[in-house]
Amino acid sequence: MNSDSERIADRVEGRAGPPNGAPQKPPAEKQSYERSPDVQRWLQLQALDASSKPGFEPSLLAGRRDRDWILSSLRHFYEQDLITDVLHEVSSGKEATVYCCAADPATGVDRLAAKVYRPRMFRSLRNDAVYRESRAQYDQEGRPVRDGRRRGGGKTTRGRATQVSSWIDYEFATHRLLHEAGADVPRPVAQIGNAVLMEYIGDDEGPAPLLHQVRLSREEAQPLFDRLLRNIELWLACDRIHGDLSAYNVLYRPGAVTIIDFAQALDPRHNPEVYPLFERDVERVCRYFARYGVVADPGATALDLWVRYMGGAL
Ligand SMILES: Nc1ncnc2c1ncn2[C@@H]1O[C@H](COP(=O)(O)OP(=O)(O)O)[C@@H](O)[C@H]1O
Numbered sequence: 001m002n003s004d005s006e007r008i009a010d011r012v013e014g015r016a017g018p019p020n021g022a023p024q025k026p027p028a029e030k031q032s033y034e035r036s037p038d039v040q041r042w043l044q045l046q047a048l049d050a051s052s053k054p055g056f057e058p059s060l061l062a063g064r065r066d067r068d069w070i071l072s073s074l075r076h077f078y079e080q081d082l083i084t085d086v087l088h089e090v091s092s093g094k095e096a097t098v099y100c101c102a103a104d105p106a107t108g109v110d111r112l113a114a115k116v117y118r119p120r121m122f123r124s125l126r127n128d129a130v131y132r133e134s135r136a137q138y139d140q141e142g143r144p145v146r147d148g149r150r151r152g153g154g155k156t157t158r159g160r161a162t163q164v165s166s167w168i169d170y171e172f173a174t175h176r177l178l179h180e181a182g183a184d185v186p187r188p189v190a191q192i193g194n195a196v197l198m199e200y201i202g203d204d205e206g207p208a209p210l211l212h213q214v215r216l217s218r219e220e221a222q223p224l225f226d227r228l229l230r231n232i233e234l235w236l237a238c239d240r241i242h243g244d245l246s247a248y249n250v251l252y253r254p255g256a257v258t259i260i261d262f263a264q265a266l267d268p269r270h271n272p273e274v275y276p277l278f279e280r281d282v283e284r285v286c287r288y289f290a291r292y293g294v295v296a297d298p299g300a301t302a303l304d305l306w307v308r309y310m311g312g313a314l
């Protein structure tokens with residue numbers, strides 16, 4: 001995310017104080033970020049940064065309050081010949097909206113999924129020490145920062161902005177790392193600023209359902225459970241835990257699972273405290289599959305994987 005959009009988000013969300021000790025304005029009535037003068041100015045600047053490829057006008061966005069924000073988030077993908085249109089909204093969460101986009105023929109696929117973060121996500125940015133510690137020591141590629149310099153700390157607007165952009169960078173870096181290792185994740189395509197483009201999991205009918213929305217047959221439950229555990233093991237071998245694994249972050253297609261949403265992924269190397277989060281990931285998977293008769297002791301399964309990881313066996 002670029003610094004302008006971060007500053008805007010901070011201002012609009014009311015995080016940044018008045019400049020140079022200027023008197024604090026009385027709280028105005030609730031302001032939508034789209035109408036803020038800062039957002040308007042930023043959007044005008046975006047328009048001046050003349051597009052080399054005009055014509056990106058998805059009809060889906062016409063008349064929408066957040067049209068300009070979405071357009072400025074996605075148009076880079078259009079300019080880079082990755083998408084041609086925004087077809088429909090797949091999901092709208094607190095921090096991000098996922099869109100199904102028509103892929104440019106050059107990509108060789110019909111559709112791509114775009115996850116666009118909102119300025120709102122700044123408000124719910126996680127601040128707990130485990131997350132800060134674990135992430136602050138890695139660069140955008142997810143590699144350890146050797147000289148021990150901390151990235152993105154601090155409570156200043158700038159510090160927070162760095163935190164937020166490294167947050168999205170880190171999610172995408174993890175996504176790429178796991179895909180390269182052969183994990184069952186959507187193929188990552190590109191990340192620019194506050195938007196991530198990836199393989200769309202679904203068909204003409206719509207996106208694949210989440211695991212929590214489907215009813216599995218008994219025969220397919222055990223192989224899918226095994227597959228998820230293999231993924232968890234593979235992520236550990238890549239020094240990552242998902243951190244928010246549940247049937248809500250797994251897409252289902254007959255006989256196959258695709259894991260999404262690595263926004264809370266962590267590197268355990270410098271954080272033995274992540275174990276409870278890892279255990280929770282394993283427990284949720286075990287609990288979900290237990291209803292289909294899959295027998296697994298969550299505590300013992302998690303511990304076994306962890307001990308092998310710590311012993312260098314993974
Ligand atoms: N690659 C994808 N293909 C199809 N649908 C997706 C894809 N990625 C996300 N979705 C849909 O969007 C929803 C939200 O995505 P997710 O990454 O979990 O964001 P969040 O939980 O932060 O809103 C998912 O529950 C899923 O329904």
Ligand SMILES: [Mg+2]
Pocket residue numbers: 248249261
């Ligand atoms: Mg999710």
